[in-house]
Every structure is written in C-alpha cells, then in structure tokens.
Amino acid sequence: MLFRGQNVPILYGLGRKNILGSEDWTARGTIQKIGATIFAIGFFCGSVALFVASFLVRAEISETVGGVLGPIFGSLLAVLAFLVACMGMFLTFRLARGIVRSFYK
Numbered sequence: 001m002l003f004r005g006q007n008v009p010i011l012y013g014l015g016r017k018n019i020l021g022s023e024d025w026t027a028r029g030t031i032q033k034i035g036a037t038i039f040a041i042g043f044f045c046g047s048v049a050l051f052v053a054s055f056l057v058r059a060e061i062s063e064t065v066g067g068v069l070g071p072i073f074g075s076l077l078a079v080l081a082f083l084v085a086c087m088g089m090f091l092t093f094r095l096a097r098g099i100v101r102s103f104y105k
Contacts, residue, residue, distance in 0.1 A: 023094070027102040040095040047088030054081035 027033040061074035 025098040027099050033099055033102060036095055036099050040092050043088050043092040047085045047092060050081050050085035050088065054078045054085060057081055
C-alpha cells in the first residue's frame with residue numbers, strides 16, 4: 001500500500017490472535033510477555049482497589065450529601081465502582097490467559 005511514495009505499515013491483523021485482549025490472543029515474544037504481565041498486574045491492583053473502595057464510597061457519599069439523596073447516590077456510585085472493578089478483573093484474567101497460553105505454544 002503506497003501513500004505519497006512511502007510504504008504505510010498495516011496496523012491491523014487478519015485474525016483474532018493479533019488483537020490484544022481477544023479470546024485467542026497470545027503474547028508473542030519476551031517483550032510482549034513482560035509488557036502484558038505488567039499491564040495485567042496494574043489492572044489487577046486497580047480492580048482490587050476499586051473493589052475495596054466501592055464499599056467505602058457508599059458511606060462517604062451518604063454522609064457528605066445527606067438527606068434522602070445521599071444513600072441513593074452512594075449506592076449508585078458503589079455499584080458503578082463495583083462494576084468497573086469486575087470489568088477490570090475480567091480483563092486481567094483474559095490477559096493472564098493469553099500470557100499463560102503463550103508458554104504452551
């Protein structure tokens with residue numbers, strides 16, 4: 001593919017194995033394994049922190065806002081933080097599966 005006389009790199013893959021975070025993704029090469037491991041550890045720590053904070057945020061928001069809306073906003077934000085933490089855990093384990101899968105191929 002030419003673009004003004006230069007070769008343009010193709011930044012997409014033809015299969016799902018090249019897309020980071022897909023079900024079939026595997027880490028290829030040492031650098032990708034190390035980078036994905038660091039990324040997964042960061043996701044895991046952030047997810048655990050959000051999971052713990054989801055319990056603490058409800059009481060804090062309820063106390064700060066007060067009245068009838070305090071417990072409602074506190075509960076909504078706690079559920080939102082919990083859902084984001086669950087999504088982070090899901091992505092962490094999907095990355096970890098790709099890293100482990102790369103050692104067997």
